[in-house]
Amino acid sequence: MLSDHLPAYEASGPDGAPVVVLGSSLGTDRHTWDEQVRLLERRYRVVRYELPGHGGSATRAPGATIPVEPATTGAGGRTIADLGSGVLRLMDHLGVPAAHHVGLSVGGMVATWLAVHHPERVNRLALVCSSAHLPPAEKWLTRAAIVREQGMGAIWESVVAGWFTPAWHDPQRLARIRETFLAVExxxxxxxxxxxxxxxxRPGLGDITAPVLAVAGAEDRSTPPEMSEELVAAVRAAGGDARLEVVDGAAHLSAVQQSATVTALLLEHLDADRAGHAAGMRVRREVLGDAHVDRAQLGTTTLTVDFQDFITRYAWGDVWARPGLDRRTRSAITLALLAALGHDGEFAMHVRAALRNGLTVDEIREVLLHLGVYAGIPVSNHAYGIAQRVLTEEGLG
Structure with missing residues (x-):
């Protein structure tokens, strides 16, 4: 019988906040998620657990252990169910009835098992470079035999070759990752x-009730995008909510190589349950366009994360989403106000937004003419110049 020890873990973020559980990939530890945690812990209670034998050099919570005792589940050894049960014990230990679950690679397989077999414990599910099935089994059993006989160093070169694209170059980060890998039991x-x-x-994917985000690295050879596509298609076929995002310039450890992109995708997915956020993000994208919103999300930092959340919920979710005025009218009002107040960058952005909202060039001209009467000719003249530049760039000048 397997030990009832808790997995090693670290918890951060405000007490009482919604909980996000992060599971790492094989051969890494909780620090794989450092860039994501910097932002997630601003408004979530983040729990990062370690796989058996992983994170041995990490500072662990009192009483937490890394169980590496021989598994006794038969010829097949330890199972995903064993790993998932450890996460459930950890959640019970922390008094967490349900949480968002985010997993990278095998951490994603564990999260998927939880969503299939314990849907009441999973609010939202995010699977990064993961799959429901990773054949052939012989490859994994051979690797297990090699590390038992020769140690972790025997497989380092072959494993790391699939983790990053050839263009990735960060010697210091790679040295830390290698140190972590070699320290695994x-x-x-x-x-x-x-x-x-x-x-x-795969047989249970249709039972997943949690909204699913699957993130795939475009150059991932270990879990290529096709595997994520298969998973998403199975959830959708059963009527579930699932979407796939493919990250360019990333291989298997996309959370490290393209950390900003992965963080932005996770924040948008997890924040969808926050009051007003889903409606606000939908309107924001419809008005400003995906490209602009994606740039804003990618530029989010620990300084701006709360502000980005605020404008999404308040400006776009509470005000722009109100039924009292149509979007064409809101765009006309916004153009006049931004020009009168001298907010040039925002004004240019909202000229493009006005076009998306259905204002014609003639109507934009009328707004700016009206502006000249009530805010002054110099203000109107300056706004005309900015609008002309934007319209020219849009092929309408």
């Missing part, structure tokens, strides 16, 4: 390999 790593080898979650 071979027995714990081998047991996780056995868990992957025996896993096929």
């Amino acid at each position: 071979p027995e714990g790593y081998a047991q996780c390999c056995e868990a992957i080898a025996s896993t096929d979650l």
Whole structure:
């Protein structure tokens, strides 16, 4: 019988906030998520757990252990169910009835198992470079045998070759990742390999009720985008809510290589349950366009994360989404106010937004003419110049 020890873990973020559970990939530890946690912990209680034998050099919460005892589940060794049960014990220990679950690679397989078998414990599900099934089993069993006999160093070169694209170059980060990898207990790593080898979650994907975000690295050879497509299609076929985002310039450890993009995708997915956020994000994208909103999301920092959330919920969710005025009218009002107040950057952005909202060039001209009467000729003249530049760029000048 497997130990009832808790996985090693670290919790951060405000007490009482919605909980996000993060699971890492095979051969890494909780620090894989450092860039994402910097922003997530601003408004979520973030719990990062370690796989068996992983994170041995990490500072662990009192009483937390990394179980690496031999598995006794039969010839197949440890299973995804064993790993998932450890996460459930951790949630019970922390008094968390349900949480958002985010998993990278095998961490995603664990999160998927939870969503299939314990849907009441999963609010939203985000799977990064993961799959419901990773054949052939022989590959994983062979790898388990090698690390048991020769140690972690014997497979480092072959494993890291699939983690990043050839263009990625960060020697310091790579050195830390290598140090973490070599510190993993071979027995714990081998047991996780056995868990992957025996896993096929495809038959249960239709039972997932949590909204699913699947993130795939465009150049990921370990879990290529086709695997995420298969998972998303299965959830959708059963009437579930699932979407796929493919991240360019990323291989398997996309959360490290393209951390800003992955963070933005996770924030948008997890924040959808926050009051007003989903409606606000929908309106914001419809008015400003995906390209602009994506740039804003990618530029989010620990300084601006709360402001981005505020304008999405308040400006776009509470005001722009109100039924009292149509969007064409709101655009006309916004253009006049921004020009009168001298907010040139915002004014240019909203000229484009006005076009998306259905204002014609003639109507924009009338707004700016009206502006000259009530805000002054110099103000109107300056606004005409900015509008002309934008319209020319849009092919309407």
